[in-house]
Every structure is written in C-alpha cells, then in structure tokens.
Amino acid sequence: MVLDNLGEKLRETLKKVAGSVFVDESLVNELVKDIQRALISGDVNVSLVLELTKKIKERALNEEAPTGLSKKEHLVNIVYEELVSFLGEEKNEIKIESKKPFKIMLVGLFGSGKTTTIGKIANYYTKRGLKVAGVGLDVHRPAAPEQLKQALEAINVPVYIDKEEKNALKIYEKYDKEFKKYDVLLIDTAGRDALSDELIKEIKVLNSKIKPDGRLLVLSADIGQAAQKQAEVFNENCDVTGVVVSKLDGTAKGGGALSACKVAKAPIVFVGLGEKVEDLETFNPTGFVSRLLGMGDIEALLEKAKEAITEDDAKDMEKKFLKGEFNLIDLYDQMESMNKMGSFSKLLEMVPGMGQLKLPKDALNVQEDKLKRWKYILNSCSRSELENPENIDTSRAERIAKGSGTSTGDVKELIKQYKQSKKMIKMMGSGDPSKLMKKFKGGMPGLK
Amino acid sequence: MFGFLKDKIKDAVKKFSKKTEEEGKDLVKEETEEVLEEPVKEEIKEEVKEIKEVKKIKKEVTEEVKKEDVKEEIEEKEEPKKGILSKLKEKITTRKLNDQEFEDFFSDLELILMENNVALEVIDKIKESLKMDLVNVPLKRNEIEKIIDDSLKETVDEILSFDNIDLVKKIKEKDEKPYVIVFFGVNGSGKTTTIAKIANKLKENGLKCVLVAADTWRKAAIEQLEEHGKKLDLKVIKQKYGSDPAAVAFDGVEYGKAHKLDVVLIDTAGRQHSNLNLMSEMEKIIRVAKPNFKIFIGESTTGNDVVEQCRNFNDVVGINGVILTKTDVDEKGGAILSVSFVTGKPIVYLGSGQEYNNLENFNKSQIIKNLGL
Ligand SMILES: Nc1nc2c(ncn2[C@@H]2O[C@H](COP(=O)(O)OP(=O)(O)OP(=O)(O)O)[C@@H](O)[C@H]2O)c(=O)[nH]1
Ligand SMILES: Nc1nc2c(ncn2[C@@H]2O[C@H](COP(=O)(O)OP(=O)(O)OP(=O)(O)O)[C@@H](O)[C@H]2O)c(=O)[nH]1
Ligand SMILES: [Mg+2]
Numbered sequence: 001m002v003l004d005n006l007g008e009k010l011r012e013t014l015k016k017v018a019g020s021v022f023v024d025e026s027l028v029n030e031l032v033k034d035i036q037r038a039l040i041s042g043d044v045n046v047s048l049v050l051e052l053t054k055k056i057k058e059r060a061l062n063e064e065a066p067t068g069l070s071k072k073e074h075l076v077n078i079v080y081e082e083l084v085s086f087l088g089e090e091k092n093e094i095k096i097e098s099k100k101p102f103k104i105m106l107v108g109l110f111g112s113g114k115t116t117t118i119g120k121i122a123n124y125y126t127k128r129g130l131k132v133a134g135v136g137l138d139v140h141r142p143a144a145p146e147q148l149k150q151a152l153e154a155i156n157v158p159v160y161i162d163k164e165e166k167n168a169l170k171i172y173e174k175y176d177k178e179f180k181k182y183d184v185l186l187i188d189t190a191g192r193d194a195l196s197d198e199l200i201k202e203i204k205v206l207n208s209k210i211k212p213d214g215r216l217l218v219l220s221a222d223i224g225q226a227a228q229k230q231a232e233v234f235n236e237n238c239d240v241t242g243v244v245v246s247k248l249d250g251t252a253k254g255g256g257a258l259s260a261c262k263v264a265k266a267p268i269v270f271v272g273l274g275e276k277v278e279d280l281e282t283f284n285p286t287g288f289v290s291r292l293l294g295m296g297d298i299e300a301l302l303e304k305a306k307e308a309i310t311e312d313d314a315k316d317m318e319k320k321f322l323k324g325e326f327n328l329i330d331l332y333d334q335m336e337s338m339n340k341m342g343s344f345s346k347l348l349e350m351v352p353g354m355g356q357l358k359l360p361k362d363a364l365n366v367q368e369d370k371l372k373r374w375k376y377i378l379n380s381c382s383r384s385e386l387e388n389p390e391n392i393d394t395s396r397a398e399r400i401a402k403g404s405g406t407s408t409g410d411v412k413e414l415i416k417q418y419k420q421s422k423k424m425i426k427m428m429g430s431g432d433p434s435k436l437m438k439k440f441k442g443g444m445p446g447l448k
Numbered sequence: 449m450f451g452f453l454k455d456k457i458k459d460a461v462k463k464f465s466k467k468t469e470e471e472g473k474d475l476v477k478e479e480t481e482e483v484l485e486e487p488v489k490e491e492i493k494e495e496v497k498e499i500k501e502v503k504k505i506k507k508e509v510t511e512e513v514k515k516e517d518v519k520e521e522i523e524e525k526e527e528p529k530k531g532i533l534s535k536l537k538e539k540i541t542t543r544k545l546n547d548q549e550f551e552d553f554f555s556d557l558e559l560i561l562m563e564n565n566v567a568l569e570v571i572d573k574i575k576e577s578l579k580m581d582l583v584n585v586p587l588k589r590n591e592i593e594k595i596i597d598d599s600l601k602e603t604v605d606e607i608l609s610f611d612n613i614d615l616v617k618k619i620k621e622k623d624e625k626p627y628v629i630v631f632f633g634v635n636g637s638g639k640t641t642t643i644a645k646i647a648n649k650l651k652e653n654g655l656k657c658v659l660v661a662a663d664t665w666r667k668a669a670i671e672q673l674e675e676h677g678k679k680l681d682l683k684v685i686k687q688k689y690g691s692d693p694a695a696v697a698f699d700g701v702e703y704g705k706a707h708k709l710d711v712v713l714i715d716t717a718g719r720q721h722s723n724l725n726l727m728s729e730m731e732k733i734i735r736v737a738k739p740n741f742k743i744f745i746g747e748s749t750t751g752n753d754v755v756e757q758c759r760n761f762n763d764v765v766g767i768n769g770v771i772l773t774k775t776d777v778d779e780k781g782g783a784i785l786s787v788s789f790v791t792g793k794p795i796v797y798l799g800s801g802q803e804y805n806n807l808e809n810f811n812k813s814q815i816i817k818n819l820g821l
C-alpha cells in the first residue's frame with residue numbers, strides 16, 4: 001500500500017537522521033519533504049502542512065541544540081514537538097459543568113456520524129454515572145428522529161423527538177422544561193454543508209436560542225481537503241468547542257480533523273472507532289501522530305530526546321509502580337494508549353516489524369475482540385473498583401459482566417491479567433520506567 | 449466542479465512557461481554567439497556573401513534578444529536561408545528541461561492538485577506522464593505552455609478513459625428482467641439517498657422498481673428506506689433488524705421476478721473496507737443476489753482514503769460503476785480522478801444534493817473542459 005510506503009520512507013529518513021554524524025540542510029530538506037508527503041496523504045490541510053514543515057525547518061537550521069542533546073537528537077525532538085503541538089499537547093476532555101442540563105450540540109457535514117456519536121457519548125456519560133438525555137432536531141433527513149430514538153433506547157437513555165414538527169427550534173422549545181432533569185443533554189442536528197446559506201441560518205438560530213455549552217463538530221476521518229473551509233464556517237457560525245473524529249476504525253488517517261482543530265482552536269475530544277455505542281474513545285495526540293505519519297516506532301525513535309523532557313512524569317509513574325499503587329486505571333490507560341491508534345490489527349501494523357508479518361486474520365480478530373471486551377469491562381467498573389481491583393468479588397464480577405455485555409469469565413480473566421502484570425512490575429523492581437512500561441506492554445496478550 | 453483547479457493550473461503552467469522562456473532568453477544570447485562565431489569562420493572562403501548576411505542576422509538577433517519576441521524575428525529571417533540558420537533557430541527556440549527544473553515546476557502543480565483533493569497516488573501518475581513529455585526532450589520555447597497543457601489533458605483523459613454510461617438505457621436494453629443493482633460503500637457515503645434518487649429517475653423513465661432494505665444493521669436504516677418508498681410510492685422489501693442481509697436481498701430479487709419488475713435496487717449497510725467480517729458479508733450478498741450491476745457509492749469530499757476504499761471494494765466484490773455524492777458540498781473534484789484512476793470504472797452519476805433530482809449525468813469532456821484543459 002502506498003500510504004504504508006510513505007510511513008516507511010519517513011521512518012527510513014528518521015533513521016538516517018538518527019544514524020547521521022551531522023545534520024546538514026539536505027538531510028533536513030529530505031526529512032521535511034517526507035513529513036509533508038506523509039501528512040498530506042493523511043489529508044492534513046496542505047497549507048497547514050507547509051506552515052508546519054516551514055517551522056520545523058527553521059528551527060532545525062537555526063536552533064542550537066540544548067546541552068545534553070546532540071544535534072540530531074535535537075532535530076528529532078523538534079519534529080516531535082512540532083507535530084505534537086500541532087495537535088494540542090495533551091488529552092482534552094469535555095468538562096461537564098454541574099449545571100442542569102449541560103447541553104452538548106453536535107454539528108457537521110451530511111453523514112459524518114453525528115447521530116451515531118450521540119449514542120456513543122450518551123453511553124459514555126451514562127457509564128460515568130450522569131443522567132443523560134437526547135433530543136432530535138434533524139427535521140430534514142428521512143427517519144432521522146427514529147434513528148436517534150433507536151440509538152438511545154438501546155442504552156436506556158431518554159430521547160425527545162417529534163416526527164411531525166418541521167421546525168427544529170420548536171421541537172427543542174416543546175421539551176425545554178423536561179431537560180432540567182438531566183445532567184447532560186445531547187442535541188442531534190441535521191447534516192449540513194457549511195457553505196449552504198439556508199442550512200447555516202438554521203444552525204445559527206439553534207445555536208443562539210439554545211445556547212449549548214459544548215458545540216462539537218463531527219468530522220469523518222476520511223474527509224479530504226474540504227475540511228478546512230467547512231470547519232472555518234462551522235466555527236464562524238457556532239463557535240466550535242471540540243472536534244469528534246468518526247470512522248477512525250477504517251484506513252483513513254483523520255488529517256482533516258486537524259484543520260478543524262486549528263481553525264476552531266478547539267481540541268479533538270473523542271474519536272469514533274466503530275458503529276457500536278462502545279466504539280468511542282478519548283483522544284491521544286501521540287498515538288494519532290504515529291498513525292498519521294504511518295509509522296509505529298516514532299516513539300522509540302524519539303525516546304531519547306523525549307526522555308529529557310518527560311523525566312519528571314516518568315518519575316511519578318515509577319513511584320507508583322514501586323509502591324505497588326498500580327491499579328486498573330493504569331491498566332486502562334495503557335490499553336487506551338495502545339488502542340488510540342485505531343483497531344488492534346491497525347496497531348499491529350504499527351509495531352515495528354509487525355507490519356510485514358502476515359498474521360492469520362482470524363487470530364487478529366480474536367485478539368481485537370478480547371481487547372475490546374476488556375475495554376467494555378473497564379468501562380463498566382466503578383471508580384472504586386478500578387482503584388481497588390482486589391475488591392472485585394464474584395457478585396461484583398457478575399454485575400460488571402452484565403453491564404458490559406461480557407461474561408464473568410471475561411471479567412475474571414482481566415483481573416487475572418491485572419494481577420500478573422502487577423506482580424511482574426513488582427518483580428522488576430526499580431529501573432528505567434520507560435522500559436518498564438514497554439515490558440508491561442509486551443506482557444499484554446496478543447502483543448507478545 | 450474543478451473551478452479552483454482550473455485557474456490555478458492555468459496560473460502555474462503560465463508562470464512556469466514564462467519563466468522557462470525568459471530563462472531561455474539568456475541562453476539564446478549565449479547560444480547565438482557560440483553558434484555564430486565558429487561556423488561562420490569556417491565558411492568564409494565558400495560564401496562570403498552569406499557571411500555578410502549571417503553577420504547581419506547575428507547582429508539583429510543579439511539585438512532582438514533583449515526585446516520581447518525573439519522567436520518571431522528569427523523565424524522571419526530564417527525563411528530564405530537554410531543550413532546553419534536552421535540550426536541556429538533550433539538552438540534558440542528549443543529548450544530542454546533537466547530533472548531539477550521539472551521538479552521545481554511540478555512541485556507547484558503538485559500543491560495545486562493536492563489542495564484540490566487529488567490523491568497522492570494519482571498525482572504521482574500525472575507527474576510520471578508529464579515528466580516523460582517534458583524532461584530531456586527539445587521543447588519549442590513558445591510552445592511550452594501548450595505542451596504542458598496537452599500532456600496534462602492527455603493524462604487526465606487517460607485517467608477518465610472509460611465509456612460514459614447510460615444506466616437507464618442499459619436497463620432498458622436488457623431483455624431478461626429484473627435488472628438487479630446492488631449499492632455499497634463506506635458508512636454514510638449516501639447509498640440510501642442515492643438509491644431513492646435513482647429509483648425516482650427510473651420511475652420517470654417508466655421503469656418499475658422495488659427497493660430492498662438489506663441494511664439490517666444501522667439504526668432506522670429500514671425506516672429511512674421506507675420513508676423514501678412512501679414518497680416514491682414504491683414497495684420496500686424488508687425483514688427484521690439483525691436478519692441476514694443476503695436473505696433480504698434474495699427476497700428482493702424473488703419479488704422482482706414474481707412481479708415482473710424492471711429493476712431491483714438493493715441497499716446495503718455502510719462498511720469500512722478494512723473490516724473483514726463485513727466485507728465477507730458483502731461478498732455473500734453479491735453471491736446470493738447475483739446483481740447485473742454493482743455500484744460503489746463514494747463521497748466526493750473524501751481525501752486520499754477514497755483510493756483505498758474503492759480499491760478494496762473492487763478487489764473483494766468488484767465494481768461496475770461509481771457514483772460520487774455530495775459534489776454540491778465541495779467543488780474540488782479530485783476524488784473523481786482518484787476513483788477513476790484506481791478502478792477504471794465508469795462514473796455513472798454525481799450526487800449533488802439531498803433532493804431526488806440532484807443526480808447529474810457524468811460528462812467527461814465537461815470535466816476536462818472545467819479543468820481548463
Ligand atoms: N465504522 C464506523 N462507522 C461509523 C462511525 N461513526 C458513525 N458511523 C456510521 O456512519 C454512518 C453515518 O452515521 P450517522 O450517525 O447517521 O451520521 P450523521 O452525521 O448523523 O448523518 P446525517 O444526520 O445524515 O448528517 C452510519 O452508518 C454510522 O453507523 C465510526 O466511528 N466508525
Ligand atoms: N448535500 C448532499 N447530501 C447528500 C448527498 N447524498 C447523500 N446525502 C446526505 O448524506 C447523509 C447520509 O446519506 P445516506 O443515504 O443515509 O448514506 P448511506 O450511505 O446510506 O449511510 P449508511 O447506510 O449509514 O452507511 C444524509 O444526510 C443524506 O441526505 C448529496 O449528493 N449531497
Ligand atoms: Mg444524523
């Protein structure tokens with residue numbers, strides 16, 4: 001596949017950088033060109049890419065390497081820093097304020113995944129103990145209210161629709177008083193082209209009358225260069241506060257979403273990884289960069305340069321490990337960061353060497369299923385259970401299994417895995433925390 | 449469609465042609481001297497008259513070089529004389545591009561194509577073709593722009609080198625009834641909506657159809673198709689959610705046969721081409737429904753992934769034709785080139801809105817014209 005080759009080429013160039021005696025301009029140029037191609041083939045906006053690579057080039061040619069870093073390490077570091085800051089440095093989650101209701105409106109192009117995402121977000125917050133409801137304001141698409149109804153009823157979330165009313169605002173006003181009962185209200189709107197005056201007028205009215213607290217732009221991972229303009233106009237008209245990238249379970253890289261983040265100055269808050277309600281995750285920039293660039297070992301390659309910066313963070317984790325404070329939340333984070341990059345088979349492609357390995361397809365699906373089930377389980381655990389997995393007894397395990405649609409066997413297997421991991425970590429004692437983490441990852445089933 | 453692209457390509461080609469021709473002028477000066485100095489000496493004895501003539505020309509030429517239209521002047525002078533003069537003319541008026549010059553030129557064009565959503569793989573193909581036409585071949589200086597235009601046109605023409613297809617005619621020509629069409633593609637690309645549009649068109653053409661709800665998975669997928677059925681006054685064949693889509697498709701075909709309908713339109717669930725289970729489900733639907741025509745529904749707004757999408761669907765189930773939807777959203781037409789390049793299959797229609805009549809015939813020559821080629 002061409003795209004894989006791009007990642008491959010970039011990896012080669014980075015390796016070349018890592019192995020070079022000194023960094024000269026032609027090496028920087030080559031690197032920059034490879035980054036450009038990889039990003040553009042991932043549908044990042046062309047002018048954004050040029051801006052980014054210009055910055056990388058300027059820094060690479062002008063900045064002195066800080067003491068302790070060689071010039072080439074510094075170059076790799078610059079690439080990494082610029083790429084990550086391009087995406088927003090850290091995980092960003094929607095902060096649900098304690099007003100009633102906290103209103104989140106989803107907007108976006110036709111068929112981008114708004115209605116489906118509402119089901120997923122409803123599930124996400126319900127699992128976290130919030131009272132959630134949905135309201136359907138798509139008065140254009142045939143059977144849109146019915147779709148929202150079926151999506152929310154499946155997870156026992158109340159839904160407010162009116163199949164006859166053709167004025168979206170009137171539907172909202174009709175139920176306005178009811179909404180006060182809920183912590184979170186999710187508002188489904190019709191798909192629209194930001195460049196269509198008529199449809200934009202509608203969303204403007206909804207936005208100004210309803211005054212949603214969160215306004216999420218849902219973008220399909222495969223959208224091309226149209227993303228920029230669309231995001232711009234959506235943002236102009238309803239001040240986007242977060243971006244959701246849907247359909248990241250396919251092969252698309254989601255580069256279009258970056259444009260949206262840039263123009264709206266808003267973070268990616270969720271990614272969609274499938275059609276089921278559980279297929280929603282919070283966003284991890286590093287994993288996204290790796291995927292976008294089509295390479296798995298970016299972190300390994302960048303490790304040394306990064307170590308200098310993240311030493312402090314690592315120390316925290318190390319302490320945690322040493323004190324045996326490692327709990328299911330940490331396990332969950334590990335799985336999250338592994339899974340961020342997409343489906344498990346995708347992930348495997350990114351593990352150096354694995355891309356070339358032709359694993360039997362069935363084996364992959366099994367692992368993927370298992371990993372998914374585990375995630376559902378973790379999603380169904382209460383906070384205290386996550387923190388103290390030892391307390392999960394059979395009756396709790398049964399409850400968790402029910403809540404996550406898995407079996408108690410699955411839950412027990414996960415607990416067993418957790419205990420093993422914990423033991424392993426203790427046994428390894430002190431040492432390089434980043435290596436520790438790696439070994440831990442290596443200890444996960446399927447990654448062996 | 450292709451509105452931006454048209455102007456931008458024109459600009460880039462113009463800019464480059466002009467630059468090349470201007471750079472050429474310096475060369476012209478050098479070459480004139482070089483060409484004229486030596487051979488003239490050698491021929492002194494033989495044709496004194498001609499030397500005078502040549503010297504005169506040389507003087508004129510070097511003067512003219514500073515002005516705008518070097519070439520025309522030369523051409524005039526060239527008429528009566530042959531020999532060294534034609535050689536001279538060739539040197540002055542032709543120009544060879546080396547790799548580097550081509551790369552510089554193409555990087556401009558590449559950006560324009562990228563900005564217009566043409567997939568990288570397709571751009572590489574265009575580059576290759578252009579390079580063959582432009583690098584290390586003598587190019588007439590005044591024709592560089594035209595040569596680039598022609599080469600681009602030829603490449604695009606080649607990418608779009610499928611026969612325009614008239615689906616209605618195709619259906620009418622077929623004796624055996626019903627004509628079965630299956631629609632597939634990734635999630636949310638516009639399958640269900642497009643089926644309704646096509647059903648509407650077929651009805652207008654006096655063809656009898658049935659809609660088949662073989663998406664038994666997505667929420668309200670069946671109700672969505674049913675609403676269209678109601679509006680269009682068409683029967684919808686369905687089963688319960690979760691039932692085997694191939695079985696529904698089979699029911700649909702049987703119904704079409706039993707009622708001597710002209711067309712059976714089968715809607716399927718959106719699926720990611722990377723999902724093996726769902727792709728083999730698609731295979732099964734095709735196996736059971738035995739369609740006469742398989743249509744891939746893609747979005748014109750899709751970026752580079754459209755290449756992967758249609759390549760995979762084509763590999764697994766085979767594509768007979770393509771419809772790109774949502775062309776009203778974005779006038780960059782890159783996906784058209786990408787999809788045609790990968791599948792080589794005809795683009796049957798373009799979807800241009802949510803209304804039933806927002807279904808356009810695909811017109812290749814119009815597209816090429818819109819590109820300004
Ligand atoms: N594979 C995959 N499919 C998704 C994802 N999110 C949504 N979908 C699918 O995408 C299609 C469109 O989703 P919808 O939720 O109907 O999109 P929408 O934005 O509400 O569409 P409109 O209301 O018509 O604008 C459906 O087939 C969904 O199942 C995802 O993360 N992965
Ligand atoms: N503007 C515009 N919207 C379109 C076009 N074609 C489809 N849509 C819209 O895109 C959205 C998704 O269309 P669907 O027909 O439901 O797509 P689908 O491929 O059947 O979706 P799934 O079955 O969920 O995979 C709807 O809101 C349609 O109205 C088009 O050509 N232009
Ligand atoms: Mg919707």
Ligand SMILES: [Mg+2]
Pocket residue numbers: 639640641663669715716717718
């Ligand atoms: Mg559909």
